Amino acid sequence: MPIITSLLDIDFYKFTMGQLVFHRSPEVPVKYAFKNRTSGVRLTDFIDEAELRDELDHVRTLRFTNSDLHYLLGTDEYGARMFSADYLAFLRELRLPDYYLEKNGDGYVTEFFGNWAEAIYWETIALAIINELYYRAKMAQLSRFGRDNVLAVGKCRLGEKIKALHRNPDIRFSDFGTRRRFSREWQDYVVNALREEVPEQFLGTSNVALANKYSLVPMGTSAHERDMATASILQSIGEDIRKAQNIVLEDWWAEYGWGLSIALTDTWGTDFFFSQMTREQAHSWKGLRQDSGDPFAFAEKAIRFYRDKDINPKEKLLIFSDGLDVDTIVKLQSRFSRRINLGFGWGTNLTNDLCFKPLSLVVKLVEANGQGTVKLSDNLAKATGRPADIRYYKRKLGYTGNTFQECRY
Numbered sequence: 001m002p003i004i005t006s007l008l009d010i011d012f013y014k015f016t017m018g019q020l021v022f023h024r025s026p027e028v029p030v031k032y033a034f035k036n037r038t039s040g041v042r043l044t045d046f047i048d049e050a051e052l053r054d055e056l057d058h059v060r061t062l063r064f065t066n067s068d069l070h071y072l073l074g075t076d077e078y079g080a081r082m083f084s085a086d087y088l089a090f091l092r093e094l095r096l097p098d099y100y101l102e103k104n105g106d107g108y109v110t111e112f113f114g115n116w117a118e119a120i121y122w123e124t125i126a127l128a129i130i131n132e133l134y135y136r137a138k139m140a141q142l143s144r145f146g147r148d149n150v151l152a153v154g155k156c157r158l159g160e161k162i163k164a165l166h167r168n169p170d171i172r173f174s175d176f177g178t179r180r181r182f183s184r185e186w187q188d189y190v191v192n193a194l195r196e197e198v199p200e201q202f203l204g205t206s207n208v209a210l211a212n213k214y215s216l217v218p219m220g221t222s223a224h225e226r227d228m229a230t231a232s233i234l235q236s237i238g239e240d241i242r243k244a245q246n247i248v249l250e251d252w253w254a255e256y257g258w259g260l261s262i263a264l265t266d267t268w269g270t271d272f273f274f275s276q277m278t279r280e281q282a283h284s285w286k287g288l289r290q291d292s293g294d295p296f297a298f299a300e301k302a303i304r305f306y307r308d309k310d311i312n313p314k315e316k317l318l319i320f321s322d323g324l325d326v327d328t329i330v331k332l333q334s335r336f337s338r339r340i341n342l343g344f345g346w347g348t349n350l351t352n353d354l355c356f357k358p359l360s361l362v363v364k365l366v367e368a369n370g371q372g373t374v375k376l377s378d379n380l381a382k383a384t385g386r387p388a389d390i391r392y393y394k395r396k397l398g399y400t401g402n403t404f405q406e407c408r409y
Contacts, residue, residue, distance in 0.1 A: 002058045003132045003184060004125055007094075008068050008209040011124040011178050013220035015072065015208065018120050019087045020226070020255050026117035028233060031367040034110035034126060037360035037381075037407045042106035046137035047130065049103050052110075055129045056099055064091045071212045082256070096121055116229065116368070123363040127179040130361060131352070135182050138356050154182070154354035158190060161350070162197045164326045171333050173344035174219040175205035176321055177351025180358060180409060187351045191216070203343070219345070221260045221289070222252065224375050227267040229368035231393075236371040241396055245276045253284070261285040262319055265302075266292045266378045272397050274305050282309045287317030287341070293378025293403060295320050295328070299336045306340075313340040321345035323408040348409035360407040380404045 021028075036043055069092060075082050097114030099122070110130075112122040139147050165171055175194070181187040191210045194202040204217030211218035231244035245267075253261065263281075265273040265288050282305070290298045299318060306313045317340075320332060324346050333342060352358045364384045365373050374385035374393040381404050383390060393399065 003055055003129050004059050004062070006068070006209050007059075007062050007064050007121070008071070008212060009125070009128070009178075009184065010121060010208055011176075011206040011220055012208050012211070012218040013206065013223055014121050014124060015083065016220060016256070016260060017222050017226055018117065019083055020222075020251060021120055022087050022090055022117045023084075023255065024251060025229070025233070026115060028116045028229065028369050029367075030113065030116045030119050030229065030365060030369075032112040032119060032122060032363050033366045034108065034130070034361070034363050035384075036107055037362060038357075041359060043108060043130070043134065044103055044106050047108070047133045049101065049108070052108070052130070052133060053101055055133065056101065056126070059125055059129075060096050060098075062096075064094065071208075075218060082259075090117070094118060094121075096125075099126075110363075112363070120225075124179045126363050127361055128181060128184070131180050131359065132183050134359065135356060150355045151186075154186065157353045158193060161326045162193070164330060165198045165201055168330055168333060169201065170337060171201055171329060171344065172203055172342070173201065173329065173346050174203045175207065175210075175350060176219070176345035176347040178207045180348040180361060181351040182354055182356075186354075188213075190351050206345070221262045222248075222264055224264060224267045224291075225365040225373075226252075227264075228365050228373040228375055232368040232371040232373045236369040241393070242276070245273065246278070246281075249277070249281055249285075253281075258284065258286060262287050262289050262317070264289045264291060265298075266290070268374070268376045268393060268397050269399050269401050270298060270301060270378055271401075272399065274301070275398075279309050282306065282311060287319065289319040289321055289345070291322045291377075292382050293322070295322060295332055296335065298378070299332065299340070303336075303340055315341075317341040317343060319343045319345055321347065323348070325349045358409055360409050376401070378403060379407075381407050 069088050072083050073088060097118045100111040102109045112119050175191055177187060188210060191205050192214060195214050195216065204219040205211050206220045208218050227244055227248050230248050231241040234241050234244055249263065263285055288302055302318055303313045306316055324344055329344050336342060348358045367373060372386045372389045374389045376383050376393060376399050378401060
């Protein structure tokens, strides 16, 4: 079977962001590019170009079904429908735009382009495809017993995670593992096991198809690309890129209000984010998401930020989502749960912890409105953008970070 069989097999934030883009910037031309951040892994040794092309082509034949749209129509936040009729009508007619694929040395140049309102959906779909093709090839090298052993190891490790969660019943977490999952079938197994074994702790999944299948809450809000694109659009028309963050926050609040008000802090470094977030926004927004750098240092910084604005941190929520494993989750919960509310978006280590080393693969927005995009992050190993653009952003935004940690996932 093809890897992707439904356009709901995608992270929920692509829909929340997709609606915002549809309402505000639908025809902005964009380009996304794939990158393998795991050194020493020659993807061309494992993934056949024709097979990858077949999978991507198959996705372009998929459409949202009436059942898909009915599910999205019923998705709500505190009694209010989240997705509007005009957006759902747009999805009904959507066909994912074209892509570019070429073998380049030991890797692939893979790019997705088109109007932003259409191209935005490729990211997690493409990553899930590339990951699964890679692990299918790894499994094909093994005997039947070897393949069975891989799954047995995965089940054993999942069991140890569940035991740790039972020992720490106050931990609340969601599955964020679609993009780098071992396989679609394995993510399904993991999500169903968590639903059955730790129902009070497992809040939901970012995967919309699995949320629908198992009657779970679809989890997710926004990603870095909205900030990146907004800054590039401003730069392309001669406006100050420093305005981008508050434009994004204001637009998001206007679209979704308090229900989805978890702000992602590290697009151009957390220090810049905190310098720009207004006192009113800090009071109004539900909380923050950490996605790079030291999570313990971030939590201390976030607590100080709230206290400096005369806000009780216990009224706010921190979501951690950067390369988590169960030990880190337990340590963060132990250190900070009495000082601020916590949640965890658990990704690769949850849905791809078997016998093989997980890959650090990304599909990032690299161009918007003809202008290169930039992400600086709190870990420069996650930075993206052309060198000249990165230098420009560092200068304009006062970025002085120098942390460089190899991307684990």
